[in-house]
Amino acid sequence: MNKTTLQVKDWLAHRLDSAISDSGMKIEAICKKTGMPYSTLNAKRRGYSSISFEDIVLLAPILGLSASSFVPPQFSSLERAA
Structure with missing residues (x-):
């Protein structure tokens, strides 16, 4: 993986972990x-496993967020330009 890919992976993991914390939901309830198996969700929120678009679409509404809240900041300007 190149540096940008690793930065995005780390950002997404942190964003997911923060979203879970902010939701007040327990990991078991989200699972x-x-x-999603507990071990899978835990690996994604810790950055050990990648977070796919399908994961975001599945998790965002459960956490009370839109999928767009998982767009890393370096790509948000691209979203506005489209």
Whole structure:
């Protein structure tokens, strides 16, 4: 992985972890709602495993967020330009 890819992966993991904390939900409850194994969700929020677009679409509404809240800042200007 190149530096940018690693930065995005780390940012997404931190964003997911923060979103989970901010939601006040327990990891077990999120896993139950998504059908995602605890170990998988934990690996994603710790940055050990990549977060896919499908993961974002699945997790964002459960956490009370839009999928666009998971767009890393370095790409948000591209989103506005489109």
